[in-house]
Each structure stands twice: as C-alpha cells, then as structure tokens.
Amino acid sequence: xxxxxxxxxxxxxxxxxxxxxxxxxxxxxxxxxxxxxxxxxxxxxxxxxxxxxxxxxxxxxxxxxxxxxxxxxxxxxxxxxxxxxxxxxxxxxxxxxxxxxxxxxxxxxxxxxxxxxxxxxxxxxxxxxxxxxxxxxxxxxxxxxxxxxxxxxxxxxxxxxxxxxxxxxxxxxxxxxxxxxxxxxxxxxxxxxxxxxxxxxxxxxxxxxxxxxxxxxxxxxxxxxxxxxxxxxxxxxxxxxxxxxxxxxxxxxxxxxxxxxxxxxxxxxxxxxxxxxxxxxxxxxxxxxxxxxxxxxxxxxxxxxxxxxxxxxxxxxxxxxxxxxxxxxxxxxxxxxxx
Numbered sequence: 333x334x335x336x337x338x339x340x341x342x343x344x345x346x347x348x349x350x351x352x353x354x355x356x357x358x359x360x361x362x363x364x365x366x367x368x369x370x371x372x373x374x375x376x377x378x379x380x381x382x383x384x385x386x387x388x389x390x391x392x393x394x395x396x397x398x399x400x401x402x403x404x405x406x407x408x409x410x411x412x413x414x415x416x417x418x419x420x421x422x423x424x425x426x427x428x429x430x431x432x433x434x435x436x437x438x439x440x441x442x443x444x445x446x447x448x449x450x451x452x453x454x455x456x457x458x459x460x461x462x463x464x465x466x467x468x469x470x471x472x473x474x475x476x477x478x479x480x481x482x483x484x485x486x487x488x489x490x491x492x493x494x495x496x497x498x499x500x501x502x503x504x505x506x507x508x509x510x511x512x513x514x515x516x517x518x519x520x521x522x523x524x525x526x527x528x529x530x531x532x533x534x535x536x537x538x539x540x541x542x543x544x545x546x547x548x549x550x551x552x553x554x555x556x557x558x559x560x561x562x563x564x565x566x567x568x569x570x571x572x573x574x575x576x577x578x579x580x581x582x583x584x585x586x587x588x589x590x591x592x593x594x595x596x597x598x599x600x601x602x603x604x605x606x607x608x609x610x611x612x613x614x615x616x617x618x619x620x621x622x623x624x625x626x627x628x629x630x631x632x633x634x635x636x637x638x639x640x641x642x643x644x645x646x647x648x649x650x651x652x653x654x655x656x657x658x659x660x661x662x663x664x665x666x667x668x669x670x671x
Contacts, residue, residue: 377436377450379419383459384409389428390446391435403428403435403447411489415440415448423450460492460504461538463571464531466611466619470519471526474499482517484509484527487542487572492532501526533571541570545579556580596635596650599669602628602661609659613649615642622657629669630654630661 387410391403403426409415418437424447426433435447462468467483474496484490488509492502504527509517519525544563548556560576567573591613602624609622613636624630634651640662647663 377417377419377421377423379417381414381416382438384411384413384415387411388449389433390438390440390448391426391428391433392446405429406446409440409448413441417450458492458534459539460490460502460532460534461542462486462488462490462527462531463533463538464528468527468531471501472524474501474526478526480525482509482525487575489539489542490527490532492527492534495529499526500529502529502532504532535570537567537570538572541567541572541576545572545576548576548579591640591649592637593634593649593651594637596632598632600630600632600650600652600666601669602626602630602665603667604665607661607665609652609657609661611659613640613651613660615662621659624652624655624657624661628655630666632666635663 387408389405390407390409391405393401394404395401405428416439418439421436423434423436426435433449436450437445438448439445440448462484464484464486467485470480470482470484471478472480490504492504495502503524505519505525509519541563544559544567548559548563551559557580560580563576564573593613603626605626606623607625608620609624610619611621612619630652631654632650632652636649639646639648642662642664645662645664649660650663650666652658652661652666
C-alpha cells in the first residue's frame, strides 16, 4: 500500500508543478480595466524622489518555466522610506493575488531596481496627519449627506490630494484604519473618499511630533518630562503639543482620557432610563453620542481592563451595540443577561 501511494505522489508531482506555473501566468503583463472610479490615473510617471505614504508592494520582472514574463512580488517598501522613480515610463497594470496593481520602475534606497506599486506615489499626493479633536468622519462625496459610518482617529497618517475646486474637503487614501469596534477598514483608490480639510495637516512638525510622542511612550516614565519638554521646544507650533502635555498628565496620548480595553462577548440589559452612550469610556468628556432606555438588550463587544468609580459606584466601562447605536456605557447601568 505504501509503495502504491508513493508512485501516485510521483505521478501527480508534474501536474502540481504545472499548476504552480499557470498561477504565475495569472500575474502577467495583461492590462486590466481600473475604471473611472480610480482617483488618479497618470499617463506617465515623473522622475525624482518620492516618499512612501502607505506601505507599497514592489516587484521584479521575471520569466517562468514556459518562457513567459510575469512580475514576481518581492515585498513591501515601508512607510516613510524614499524611492527614486525612474520617470518617463507609462505605468503598467498587473494583477497579483486577486488584486489590481499599477506599477512603475523605481530604485529603492539600497540601490535595487524594481517595479513599485504607485498607488501612494502619484503626482500631487502628499502625506498628511489627522488633527481632528478625537476622530474625523469620512465622506464618500462632497455633499453633507455623503457621510459614511467610518472614522479615522486623531494622529493617523494618511495621504491626500488637492481639494476639488470650491470644496472644503480633501480627497484621501489610507490603509487599514482601525474602527472603534475593533475591525479594520482598507481605503484605496478604487473609490473616492473625503475628509474635512480642517482636520488634516501636511506640516512636517506635526509628523515629527507624533513620531516623537510614540517614541516617548516607550521610554521609562521617569524620562517623560524631560523628553516632552524637549519635543515641545523642537516642534512648538505643532497641533500635537497638547497631546504631548496630555501624555505627561496621564490623560492619554490623544488628550481624550483614553483607557486600556480588551475584547468581551456577552449580552446585557440596560437597567435605567436615558443612559448615556459615549464615544469613549470616560465620563469627564463631552462625548455623549446618544441614549438607551431601561430594558434595552445590548451586546457587549469590549470592556475596559480596569474598573472606575463614578458617584460611589465602581465598575468597568463596556462597549455595547443595541437600539440602533454603538458606544461606551458605564457598567453600573448594565445587568448581565443570564442564558
């Protein structure tokens, strides 16, 4: 029996290798219709240095066992790294792993010549950082009614393009933005999304301050005061100076009183009338987004890792969904539903 199985595997091996080669052909040089929904479609790529605003795939041209050309995926160029675009080339549309990519020749920082995905390197696109007080809402058009359910947290790095004439919104792209309930939403150039221009900054000091704050958070807390003082001296005009000060006071890096949370999964019942639902687990903020009535059944998706005391009552905060709303409720007003 073992001998029969061995010869069956040997017989099937050429078929498996042939199938692998066929998959390479799927990632070939054929053009793909990217449609009118794509935000920017340059006909040629200008030469010069470009900073990667969102991690970008890069490829090399290769030949498979059948002598056909295809593009072999090599990895990602990280955010913030510069590449040198060769210029003058017409972008090539390829398909890789079921997704469309537009690539052009470039040289990496280590001198390698590759083909890089130019989604986040296109002309007119700039790196930006979200400066909304807490989160910025996202629109899929220019009308007030075009608001989506997506939000982007303060401090998130995105890429923006020039505003459309007469608009107070910036068109943008982002990659895997975390949402309040824990999921991630990927934004790309296949659909147009917008953010209020007043909620983004392209000031280099704002990027530097956010990067510095992230570094400070990794230091021993005894070093924070000196580090924050130096950061404020260096980037004093940054909108994130208040974030650095809030970090020192223990309120949270975004100045909102953010508190550590963990996943949870159970049902509960609201025990009082007109219970406030908040966009963050903190009663000290003006962040009420709605109310729930007594008897409403809710699903708990997350909870604070610590307990807090409000008016003498001690409990965790819970992120709930129910009654057409989702947000944080103090646990004193929730009774766990028995199954």
